[in-house]
Amino acid sequence: MASSTNQAIWAQNAAMDMVSLRHDLHQHPELSFQEFRTQEVILQELRKIGLNGTKIANTGVVATILGNRPGKTVALRADMDALPMPDESQLPYASINDGICHACGHDAHIAILIGAAQTLMHDLDFAGQIRLVFQPAEEQLPGGAQNVLASGILDDVDAIFGLHVWQPLAFGQVATSKGALMAAPDDFSLLIKGRGGHASMPEMTIDPVVVAAHIVTALQTLVSRYVSANDQVVLSVTQMHTGTAMNVIPEWAQLQGTLRTLSPKIRDEFPKKMEQLATQIAQAFGAQAKFTVTRGYPALINNPSMAEFALATAADLFGEAQAILSPPTMGGEDFAYYLEKIPGAFVWLGMGTPYPHHHPKFDARDDILYPGIRLLTELALRFLE
Ligand SMILES: [Zn+2]
Ligand SMILES: [Zn+2]
Incomplete structure (x- = not known):
């Protein structure tokens, strides 16, 4: 397996490459179950790094990175949809789709997962496989997670991890809970x-x-x-x-x-x-x-040992002080459905940005891509070790 220095350099390069992709996604947000352009962009970006994506759950995408020998399977999930609300960010890449805005940071999630894939593709000297799941429709009931599960693409998965950029936390902090994280x-x-x-x-x-x-x-x-x-x-x-x-x-x-x-x-x-x-x-x-x-989504309840594993990984990468246990919030998230079936954990990655999620001036930050990419790649590789 590649040294952690190499991993860090590849992740840095991927993070730089993904800035313009995130801006493009932010500029072209799409509502839940209507992520057709987003789906095409993801397929195209995956092709660039030598991966063949497949359409799932109507507007979602799945792709698999195969290690050079058999082993376990780990899934990484990014959600794709935006919200029905105005974009008042006045950014150069503000939404051009009237009344639709990436005000939750799912544009960053897509960029981070593709960046992680790019990083992982540099060195396939690992056991097992990494399944990349781009899931549509997190923001609107009934959510896209159940469709992804119904497609069967997670049937052989041993663990699943998801990440959400998290505005209220300080930049670069990784937080999760060893049980319920969201309501x-x-x-x-x-x-x-x-x-x-x-x-x-x-x-x-x-x-x-x-x-x-x-x-x-x-x-x-x-x-x-x-x-x-x-x-x-x-x-x-x-x-x-x-x-x-x-x-x-x-x-x-x-x-x-x-x-x-x-x-x-x-x-x-x-x-x-x-x-x-x-x-x-x-x-x-x-x-x-x-x-x-x-009924909305079920409560999001992490597998305790997977949450511990995720925090330990974050602590190794970013330092003990940056990996923290958090009390739950009362917001919902359809990653909960995966955790009902598959051991895994959902983690927040702190941004410390000024506007809260779902605010018309919300935007993720470009420098959140690197820690996101680094964390996802490391979670996958360590789990497969
Ligand atoms: Zn949201
Ligand atoms: Zn969200």
């Missing part, structure tokens, strides 16, 4: 049916506005009274729709919101508590409530 984001809706009428004669009505207000307040007690202090749950009622006029008590009220959980058990049980509380409060006022949950 299951589930949405809920509550439809409350009362009885409408004249606002001057509430005694003739069942006022769904009052019922909704009681339910919103009561729901706040579930996290504090039903969930152990050791578990993290977020419940936010984010929308309340009802009424049409000052002098009309409406017939209906609708509440919507999001529930974020880390524990699969609480994820299953909590909505039942919500439903019970809401329907019984509605009943107490003579109204009816219909509760529905729309």
Whole structure:
């Protein structure tokens, strides 16, 4: 196997080569499940370094780097999609696709994975194979990960790693958790049916506005009274729709919101508590409530030893202080589906940039490509050792 000096030089060269690719991707962002140009660009870039990519999951790409002898298989995954929002970065390579923006850094993920492939192709003196997975549609439910899994291209994989550039962390820090790293984001809706009428004669009505207000307040007690202090749950009622006029008590009220959980058990049980509380409060006022949950991605739960391996690798590459254990965030990520099937870990790579993810001025930074490339190549090679 090549020396780490060689690996570092190849990674540096690849990082420089990938700057213009990232800018090109940033300028031409595409929405989830519509990454057709992005897919072609990836195939073309892979061809340049001697790899034949295959289309998967409609707009995704897979390619395999074969070592010079048999061994294990490790997968590296990059997501590809952008967001339906304006690009207000005013960069020379700002989006030319109106209302679409690479505001999460997936442009950097693609560039990092291709850069890692370029680095790895310099020396095939390793055992096993490295599967490069360019996955469409992370940002929009149901996500592209399940399609990638259904394609069967990960059936023979022994481990999988994913990386996300992470704005809130200091530049170059690598963080992950030995368990839950990101939440299951589930949405809920509550439809409350009362009885409408004249606002001057509430005694003739069942006022769904009052019922909704009681339910919103009561729901706040579930996290504090039903969930152990050791578990993290977020419940936010984010929308309340009802009424049409000052002098009309409406017939209906609708509440919507999001529930974020880390524990699969609480994820299953909590909505039942919500439903019970809401329907019984509605009943107490003579109204009816219909509760529905729309499930998002499952919680992202790392394999503890893979997370440890990833942090140890990062510590060797960038120093102990740069590899840190992190508490989970309550955001979601469809890499969770891979981790339900395959041992692996998802890691954050700190950027310390000014604007948060999904902000119209968000941009990844060019100098994040090198540590990203270095980390992915090293994770793959060390795992196969
Ligand atoms: Zn995002
Ligand atoms: Zn993202």
